Amino acid sequence: QNFGEHDKTALLGGMGVVLFLLGVVAGLLSRRTATPGTLLAIALGIAGVAAVLGRDDLGQLSVLAPVFSLVAGALVFRLLHRLALEWATDTPDTAYAETSAGGRRRFLIGSAGVVAGAGLAGIIGQVLIDDNNVEASRAAVGPLIPVKPAAVPLGADFASSGTPAYITQEGDFYRVDTALTVPQVSTQSWSLRIHGMVDRPKTYSYADIRNRKLVEQIVTLCCVSNPVGGPYISNAKFIGVYLRDLLDEVGVQPGADQLLSTSIDNYTAGTPIDALLDDRGAMLAIGMNGQPLPVEHGFPARMVVPGLYGYVSATKWVVDMELTTFSSVQGYWIPRGYSQQAPVKTESRIDKPGSFARVGRGTVTVAGIAWAQTKGIERVEVRVDGGPWQDAQLSTEVTKNSWRMWRTFFDLKPGN
Ligand SMILES: Nc1nc2c(c(=O)[nH]1)N[C@H]1C(S)=C(S)[C@@H](COP(=O)(O)O)O[C@H]1N2
Numbered sequence: 001q002n003f004g005e006h007d008k009t010a011l012l013g014g015m016g017v018v019l020f021l022l023g024v025v026a027g028l029l030s031r032r033t034a035t036p037g038t039l040l041a042i043a044l045g046i047a048g049v050a051a052v053l054g055r056d057d058l059g060q061l062s063v064l065a066p067v068f069s070l071v072a073g074a075l076v077f078r079l080l081h082r083l084a085l086e087w088a089t090d091t092p093d094t095a096y097a098e099t100s101a102g103g104r105r106r107f108l109i110g111s112a113g114v115v116a117g118a119g120l121a122g123i124i125g126q127v128l129i130d131d132n133n134v135e136a137s138r139a140a141v142g143p144l145i146p147v148k149p150a151a152v153p154l155g156a157d158f159a160s161s162g163t164p165a166y167i168t169q170e171g172d173f174y175r176v177d178t179a180l181t182v183p184q185v186s187t188q189s190w191s192l193r194i195h196g197m198v199d200r201p202k203t204y205s206y207a208d209i210r211n212r213k214l215v216e217q218i219v220t221l222c223c224v225s226n227p228v229g230g231p232y233i234s235n236a237k238f239i240g241v242y243l244r245d246l247l248d249e250v251g252v253q254p255g256a257d258q259l260l261s262t263s264i265d266n267y268t269a270g271t272p273i274d275a276l277l278d279d280r281g282a283m284l285a286i287g288m289n290g291q292p293l294p295v296e297h298g299f300p301a302r303m304v305v306p307g308l309y310g311y312v313s314a315t316k317w318v319v320d321m322e323l324t325t326f327s328s329v330q331g332y333w334i335p336r337g338y339s340q341q342a343p344v345k346t347e348s349r350i351d352k353p354g355s356f357a358r359v360g361r362g363t364v365t366v367a368g369i370a371w372a373q374t375k376g377i378e379r380v381e382v383r384v385d386g387g388p389w390q391d392a393q394l395s396t397e398v399t400k401n402s403w404r405m406w407r408t409f410f411d412l413k414p415g416n
């Protein structure tokens with residue numbers, strides 16, 4: 001919570017600190033024999049193997065990395081330990097000064113070699129990771145053209161008064177997920193299986209989806225963990241197909257009330273089927289703002305359901321949909337204390353002035369956003385310090401599924 005969007009950086013940094021401290025402890029315990037340090041290298045290697053085996057999006061070969069680090073760690077530690085012992089046990093006697101200096105030299109050269117080797121292995125690893133990246137697969141898809149583009153009328157935002165732009169650009173779109181490394185799924189390897197309480201289970205390939213008539217809709221996505229005034233809300237043109245069409249093809253059986261979607265990295269979300277079959281326009285999206293989905297936002301495909309918080313509806317890198325019931329299975333966040341049903345609450349945010357900003361004498365513009373996906377925003381009222389409520393100007397409504405901007409003007413005394 002404290003680190004916000006930098007949570008993963010803090011987690012990785014914390015892991016680095018813990019590993020360093022474990023290394024110090026194992027080193028101190030290894031004064032006499034190399035066993036404690038060797039055991040630490042083996043234990044960390046086994047933890048790495050277990051982590052790799054626990055993920056579906058990594059190939060079998062990925063297990064080589066932790067196995068290699070286990071073997072290298074244990075062997076290198078034993079080698080350095082032997083060199084260090086040789087140096088330490090050389091009596092610091094003038095007669096042996098020659099040997100002692102030799103022992104030290106061998107230890108230092110050995111250590112430098114290990115550092116250089118680790119660095120080189122790290123660089124090679126990074127190159128191999130880049131090779132494995134799906135940007136090429138994404139580029140090969142090319143721009144996506146919907147049957148009927150979603151138009152944005154003039155006056156859809158008050159960006160000049162301090163609101164965000166109506167459409168959020170790719171790099172500015174908020175990101176929330178549990179993925180420590182962004183899953184790399186190519187269009188070739190991707191497929192979507194729809195099964196469970198259906199008449200005709202079906203598996204769709206990327207081409208199956210890409211070759212359908214693509215629809216485009218503007219939807220504001222937001223996160224339930226957004227604090228008041230917070231940044232976890234964005235708006236984009238999503239391109240894809242209606243989930244209702246896919247569900248009609250497989251034939252949802254009576255009694256099913258939940259669609260449990262699973263991502264390639266085994267994240268799950270449970271969406272009420274009603275919200276997928278009504279007229280709000282729930283989608284399987286493959287594009288955002290004219291381009292294939294950015295990898296961080298779910299390439300090749302994700303769900304987008306207007307009016308529901310992301311954690312129950314917006315599964316990225318989605319590969320599996322099971323029609324089931326709420327009473328039989330729970331999505332990822334539910335046992336962690338989040339509600340099973342999560343419609344977006346009507347809310348607003350003040351973008352300008354910022355918190356604790358000082359305003360000067362004269363007219364002060366107060367501007368922000370308001371959202372109530374599927375219901376729409378009819379009116380926003382603002383007041384300052386218990387004064388009278390004042391109607392704000394509203395931007396042109398584009399769709400009830402997206403945010404609406406507002407602004408109002410006050411004559412205020414200078415101050416905070
Ligand atoms: N695979 C996967 N999809 C996910 C999540 C996740 O952790 N993993 N988080 C969800 C949550 S909590 C939110 S708010 C939205 C955020 O989507 P965005 O990162 O594209 O803004 O994605 C949803 N989809």
Ligand SMILES: [Mo]
Pocket residue numbers: 176222223224225309310311
């Ligand atoms: Mo979220």
